[in-house]
C-alpha cells in the first residue's frame with residue numbers, strides 16, 4: 072500500500088496542475104511506534120478553510136502550528152509529505168501567487184486538537200513592493216500576536232540557508248520563542264540535493280544562526296528534511312505531536328484516523 076487516495080474535502084475545482092514532487096518512495100526507513108503514531112496523527116490532517124485576513128481565522132483555544140517559508144522553499148511539498156497526502160497543500164510552479172492562509176485541522180473529526188496554518192510564501196521577486204509590505208505586516212501581526220500560536224515550522228532551502236527575509240520573520244516571533252510560548256522547528260528542505268558533508272555544514276550554519284534564540288525556556292529545533300526521500304519525516308512528526316499536549320493517543324494501526332485506502 073502506497074500513498075492514500077483520500078479525496079480533498081474542499082469545494083474547489085480539482086487542481087489542473089499535477090504535484091511537482093513525485094509520490095513518496097514506497098519503502099520508508101523503519102520508524103519507532105511513537106513516530107508511527109505521530110505520522111498517523113498527521114495523516115488525519117484535512118483542509119478546513121482559507122482566510123485572506125487574520126480576522127477570518129478561528130478564535131478558539133485550539134493550539135495552532137504555522138508553516139512559514141520563502142516561496143519555493145518546499146513548504147507545500149513538506150506539508151503534503153508530513154500529512155502523507157499527495158495534494159493537501161498545492162505545490163506550485165508559480166510561487167508567490169497564494170496570498171492567503173490555508174488552515175488544516177488534525178485530531179479526531181468531531182474534536183480537532185490542532186490547527187495547522189499554511190502561511191503565504193514570502194520573498195517572491197515579482198510581487199509588487201506595496202503588496203510585499205502588506206504581507207510583511209500580516210505576517211508580523213500573526214507571528215507576534217496570534218494567541219493560539221503554539222509553534223512555527225520554518226522551511227528553509229538547505230542549499231541557501233537563512234535569507235535576510237527568513238531572519239526578519241524570525242525577529243517577529245523571537246520574543247515568544249525565547250519565553251517558550253511559541254516553539255520553533257526549522258526544516259532545511261530539499262536535503263536530498265546535498266551530500267553528507269554539505270548537509271552537516273548546512274545544519275551547523277543554521278544552528279549557529281538560531282543560537283541567539285536559545286534560552287532555558289526556548290524549544291528550538293533544526294533538522295535536514297527532504298520531501299523526496301523523507302529524510303527527517305519521522306522526527307518532525309514526533310516533534311510536532313509533542314508540541315500538542317492534548318494530542319489523543321492513537322492505537323498501533325492508527326485506527327480511526329487513517330482514511331480508507
Ligand SMILES: Nc1nc2c(ncn2[C@@H]2O[C@H](COP(=O)(O)OP(=O)(O)O)[C@@H](O)[C@H]2O)c(=O)[nH]1
Pocket residue numbers: 091092140141142143144145146147148149161162163164166192260261262263264296297298299300
Ligand atoms: N529535490 C527536491 N525538490 C523539492 C523538494 N521539496 C520541494 N521540491 C521542489 O521545489 C519546488 C518548490 O516546492 P514547493 O513545495 O511548491 O515550494 P513552496 O513554494 O515553498 O510551497 C518544486 O519544484 C518542488 O518539486 C525536496 O524535498 N527535494
Ligand SMILES: [Mg+2]
Pocket residue numbers: 143146147148161162163192
Ligand atoms: Mg507552496
